[in-house]
Amino acid sequence: MILNLIPTTLRMATPLGFAALGGIYSERAGVINLALEGMMLIGAFGYVVGTQVSGSVWFGLLVGIGFGVGLALLHAIATVTFHAEQVVTGIGINILALGITEYLLPMSKQVGGLPHWELPFIGSYSFIVYLLPVLMIVSHLFLFKTPWGLRLRAAGESTEALAALSLSRTKWQYFGILLSGLLAGVGGCFLASEVHYFTKGMTAGRGYLALAAVIFGNWRPLSGVSACFLFGFATALELANRWNIPVQLLNSLPYILTMVVLIGFVGTSRPPAGLGKIKS
Amino acid sequence: MDIRKPFVSLLRGIISQFRHLLLNLMPSLLAIFGFFLLCGIVVHARGQNALEFYSIIFSSGFSSVDEFGYVLFNATPLVFTGLAVAIGYKSGLFNIGCEGQLYVAAFATAWIGMHLNLPALLLVPLCIAAAMVAGAVWGAVPGYLKARYGAHEVINTIMMNFIAFALMNYLVTSIYQEPGQMIPQTRQIYETARIPRLASFVPDLPDNHPLNLPDSNPLNVSFLIACGCVVLCYIFLMHTRWGYELRLVGNARDVASYGGINPRVVTVWVMALSGAVAGLAGVAEVMGYRYRYFDSFSPNWGFTGIAVALLGRNNPFGILAGAVLFGLLNKVALDIDILLGIPRGLFFAGQGLLIVWLVCVEGISRKKNDS
Numbered sequence: 001m002i003l004n005l006i007p008t009t010l011r012m013a014t015p016l017g018f019a020a021l022g023g024i025y026s027e028r029a030g031v032i033n034l035a036l037e038g039m040m041l042i043g044a045f046g047y048v049v050g051t052q053v054s055g056s057v058w059f060g061l062l063v064g065i066g067f068g069v070g071l072a073l074l075h076a077i078a079t080v081t082f083h084a085e086q087v088v089t090g091i092g093i094n095i096l097a098l099g100i101t102e103y104l105l106p107m108s109k110q111v112g113g114l115p116h117w118e119l120p121f122i123g124s125y126s127f128i129v130y131l132l133p134v135l136m137i138v139s140h141l142f143l144f145k146t147p148w149g150l151r152l153r154a155a156g157e158s159t160e161a162l163a164a165l166s167l168s169r170t171k172w173q174y175f176g177i178l179l180s181g182l183l184a185g186v187g188g189c190f191l192a193s194e195v196h197y198f199t200k201g202m203t204a205g206r207g208y209l210a211l212a213a214v215i216f217g218n219w220r221p222l223s224g225v226s227a228c229f230l231f232g233f234a235t236a237l238e239l240a241n242r243w244n245i246p247v248q249l250l251n252s253l254p255y256i257l258t259m260v261v262l263i264g265f266v267g268t269s270r271p272p273a274g275l276g277k278i279k280s
Numbered sequence: 281m282d283i284r285k286p287f288v289s290l291l292r293g294i295i296s297q298f299r300h301l302l303l304n305l306m307p308s309l310l311a312i313f314g315f316f317l318l319c320g321i322v323v324h325a326r327g328q329n330a331l332e333f334y335s336i337i338f339s340s341g342f343s344s345v346d347e348f349g350y351v352l353f354n355a356t357p358l359v360f361t362g363l364a365v366a367i368g369y370k371s372g373l374f375n376i377g378c379e380g381q382l383y384v385a386a387f388a389t390a391w392i393g394m395h396l397n398l399p400a401l402l403l404v405p406l407c408i409a410a411a412m413v414a415g416a417v418w419g420a421v422p423g424y425l426k427a428r429y430g431a432h433e434v435i436n437t438i439m440m441n442f443i444a445f446a447l448m449n450y451l452v453t454s455i456y457q458e459p460g461q462m463i464p465q466t467r468q469i470y471e472t473a474r475i476p477r478l479a480s481f482v483p484d485l486p487d488n489h490p491l492n493l494p495d496s497n498p499l500n501v502s503f504l505i506a507c508g509c510v511v512l513c514y515i516f517l518m519h520t521r522w523g524y525e526l527r528l529v530g531n532a533r534d535v536a537s538y539g540g541i542n543p544r545v546v547t548v549w550v551m552a553l554s555g556a557v558a559g560l561a562g563v564a565e566v567m568g569y570r571y572r573y574f575d576s577f578s579p580n581w582g583f584t585g586i587a588v589a590l591l592g593r594n595n596p597f598g599i600l601a602g603a604v605l606f607g608l609l610n611k612v613a614l615d616i617d618i619l620l621g622i623p624r625g626l627f628f629a630g631q632g633l634l635i636v637w638l639v640c641v642e643g644i645s646r647k648k649n650d651s
Contacts, residue, residue, distance in 0.1 A: 032434070078636050083643035087374050087434050089636055091586055096632025102625030200625070208438055215435055246454065252446035255439040262431040271432070 005236040010129050011194060013232030015040065017132045017225045018187030019210035020217070021139050022180030024224055027214060028143060029176025030156035030169075030274040034090025035075045036184045037207025038097030043068040043188025045101040048198040051111040061114065061189050068185020069178055071097060076177040080170055086276055098201055108198040114190070128190045132225065135183075139221035152176055156272035184210075212258040219272060230254075307641040308591050308598070312605065314637070315630050328620060340615040341608045344490040349478070349499040355607030356568070357382070357561035357578070359506035361585025362592060362599040363513050364419075364558035369594050370517060371550040372530040377422060377437025378558040379582030380444030381415040385559025387448050388414035389566045390573035391456075393469030400472040404567070407473050411563045412556040418444060419555020420548055427544035433551065445576070452575045464575035475501045475568040502564035507600065509560065514596040526550055558582065579610075587631055590638045606631075 019036045026033035043064040050063025075093055078084040118124045143149035154161040155172040162169045184207065191206070192198055213231060217224030231254040238250040316337075320330040341351050361378045368375035375381075388410040396403060422436035449464070458467045477500045478493065485492035493499070517523040528536040529546045536543055561581055566573060588606055592598025609631070613624040 034434075034438075074636065078640050078643070082640040083647045084636070084639035085643065087376065088586060088590065088639045091376070091583060092632045092635030092639065094632070095580075095583065095587075095635065096629055099625045099628025099630070099632055103623045103629055104625070106623050106625075205442065208442070211435070212439065246450050248446035248450035252443045255442045259425070259431070259436055259439050262435060263425055263429045264431075 005233065005240060007123065007125075008236035008239055009229060009232040010125060011232075012235040013225075013229045014126075014129050014132050015187035015191045015206060016210045016213060016228040016231060017136070018128075018190065019184045019207055020213040020224045020228050021135060021221060022183030022187070023211050023214040024139065024143075024217075024219055024221055025152070025176045025183070026180035027176075027219055027275055028156045028272055029152050029173045030159075030272055030277060031075075031079055031173055031177055032086040032090065032276045033075070033177065033180055034087055034208070034211065035071065035093040035097075036090075036180065036210050037203055037205065038090075038094035039068045039071050039181050039184035040188035040191065040207050040210075041094075041101055041201070041203045042071050042097045043185030044192035044202055045097075045105060045188070045198055046185065047189040047192045048108045048111050049105065052109055057112050057114050057193065060111065060193075061186075064189035064192070065182055065185040068183075068188065069181040072178050072181020072184075075181070076174045080173045080177070094207070101198070102200040105198055106200070110196050111192070113196055114193040126190060126193060128186065128193075131186075136221050136225040143221065153272065156274050158274050159277055209254060212254055215271075216254075216258050216261050230257075304593060305598075307638060308593065308602075311591065311634050311637050311641075315634050318633070319626060319630055322626060323620070323622065326622070328622070333616070333620060333622075336615060336619055337608075337612050340612045345493050346497055347611075349493055349497040350611050351604060351607045352503050353497070353499040353569075353607070354610045355603040356500075356503045356506050356564045357581045358584055358588050358603035358606050359503075359510065359600055360561040360564065361558050361581050362588030362603050363509060363596060364554045365585045365589040366592070366594040366596070366599055367513065367517070367526070367557060368550060368554040369589060370530050371526045371546060372533070373423070373426075373547065373550060373554070374434045375419065375437055375551065375554045375558070376434055376586070377419060377440050377555070377582070378561070378585050379578060379580065380437070380441035381418045381555040381558040382561040382565075382578060382582060383444045383448045384418045384562075385411035385415035385555075386562030386566045386577070387451060387573050388559075389473075389563055390466050390469055393473035393567065394467055394572070397470050398472060403470065403473045404475070407469075407567055408560070408563050411559040411566075413559075415559020415562070416552040416556040419558065420552035423548040423551025426551075427547040441582070448573075449575055452573060456573070458572070466573045468572045469566065473567060474571055475563075477501075477568075478503070498569055500564075500568040502560075502568035505560065506564070506603075509557065510596045510600045513557075517596070558585070584631070587635050587638075590635060590642075 019040055023033050023036050046064035046067035047060040051057050051060030071093060075089060078089045079086045114126045114128060116124045117127050117130060143153060151162065151167060152172050152175065155169045159169065162172065188203065191202065209231060210228070213227040214224050216227035234250050234253045238247050320333060323333040324330040340347060342348055361382065364378050365375055389407045392407050392410045393403065396406065418440060422433045422440060425431040425436050426433045452466060453464050456466045458465055477495070477498065479495045479497050482493050487494065517527065525536065525541050525546055528539065528541060529543045533543050565577055570577065584606055588599055588602040591602035591605065609627050613627040616622045617624050
């Protein structure tokens with residue numbers, strides 16, 4: 001019974017996981033990233049357009065990532081260089097992504113999907129699915145075991161820490177945001193590659209859900225991605241609903257859980273101290 | 281003594297006020313100008329006539345009272361959500377949850393309106409109160425969580441949005457769905473709970489008369505409520521003790537604390553008030569237009585409210601102007617789609633850019649003030 005839910009869980013969790021990792025990089029560097037939704041959407045759009053134009057899914061993946069990074073660059077310029085309100089910028093970018101993709105591609109053709117790899121005992125999934133756990137561990141090691149990770153986190157913890165070491169906070173914030181665009185872009189590509197086409201607003205709030213996972217996982221890659229698997233499982237339950245539980249309840253479970261975690265009833269969730277702080 | 285002196289100083293005062301206003305409005309005016317310019321360039325790049333595009337924008341909004349009525353009708357919910365965002369913002373709080381608040385409020389209105397068969401004099405205020413209370417509760421929860429546990433209101437309002445969508449969807453598809461219908465909507469509210477259309481107050485003119493407001497025009501009294509709200513909000517924010525407390529907590533939290541104001545208490549009631557005002561958008565929808573609750577009726581009014589508040593620089597009268605502009609854009613977007621075949625996404629994209637531009641300007645000016 002539970003075994004039947006695994007494929008759906010993996011497929012639902014993967015795009016969330018990539019976006020969540022992206023969110024962690026950006027927020028650890030001190031920049032609130034509500035634009036994950038838009039970055040995923042434009043990633044999915046880029047994948048479909050790139051694949052349609054060139055006929056190659058690899059080129060599509062590249063375009064999707066490029067678009068994600070491009071949108072992230074806009075977020076970075078606005079929030080880091082121009083000190084714009086991060087929350088509002090993120091929402092503006094989401095509306096921008098929704099509009100541009102709807103304008104340029106009201107209807108998409110069918111495109112090919114990214115290659116699936118057959119693994120013994122596990123089954124056949126897109127290689128992106130296998131990439132997620134690898135990236136999760138790499139991100140953990142990078143953030144907590146390398147000097148660069150320390151600096152990125154320092155950018156998020158305090159506005160002066162890096163300046164004291166005569167390092168640039170700006171540089172690390174740009175790095176964090178662009179990386180989040182890259183990862184959210186991959187998440188979007190995966191989304192489009194699994195269904196083989198693009199529809200307007202196809203991310204349907206997944207970016208916000210990924211952000212919830214970031215908070216649920218206390219801004220840590222291992223627990224953040226685990227939260228994505230939990231949320232993916234909730235979606236799988238919802239799709240395979242056989243117990244007459246209202247789907248809407250399962251649907252909103254991740255959001256309720258996130259609020260509970262945020263309050264601190266279950267463990268503690270502490271954001272980076274400098275998150276959202278603008279002054280340099 | 282020079283008799284001209286007071287006049288000169290008065291004149292100087294007026295000029296400096298005017299300059300101040302103009303400087304304040306400049307980013308918004310530039311944004312609007314840039315927006316239309318950009319749209320024109322895109323239309324031109326598509327190989328279509330940009331002048332025709334502009335003339336359609338104009339005629340779609342202003343060619344008759346009927347057309348303009350639609351603009352104001354579109355603007356009505358945006359006035360409420362814009363005000364709601366601004367109320368929070370003035371106190372340093374982001375209410376991203378207007379979308380959820382207006383859904384909950386709309387449902388509460390519809391529930392009262394279809395269950396209580398009372399005379400209009402009782403039912404209309406009751407329905408409006410129900411909407412405000414529901415919106416206030418939905419807004420106060422993130423406010424309380426912020427005040428009590430320090431949980432960020434942005435995340436919690438977003439979470440509450442999704443919970444509201446799910447809850448309302450459940451209620452309207454599983455319990456209160458109109459019998460014998462496949463559409464996810466409730467049955468109609470009682471006649472006495474409805475807000476009349478403005479067309480029913482004005483004399484009938486010939487159909488093709490430009491000043492005619494036909495009965496088909498959905499502009500209703502909720503627009504007047506919105507205008508009243510603008511004035512009330514202005515007075516509340518600028519000329520009452522509570523408004524002062526609200527702004528003080530937003531501008532100088534520590535000063536407020538020393539002054540005997542409890543910022544936590546203010547946080548809770550500001551979010552509640554913001555939610556209540558956002559809830560009025562649900563009143564406009566249910567009591568003024570559809571006369572029932574219809575699932576996912578709002579085309580992102582809550583989020584557009586953020587753009588409206590930004591454009592109006594969080595000033596209630598600016599918000600009214602911003603809402604009318606966005607009301608126009610929403611109407612034009614449809615006409616452009618039909619007449620020129622330009623997808624509506626163009627306007628959304630422009631709207632997103634407009635928001636990013638406006639926050640950047642705000643950020644730069646804040647940076648200047650800091651240094």
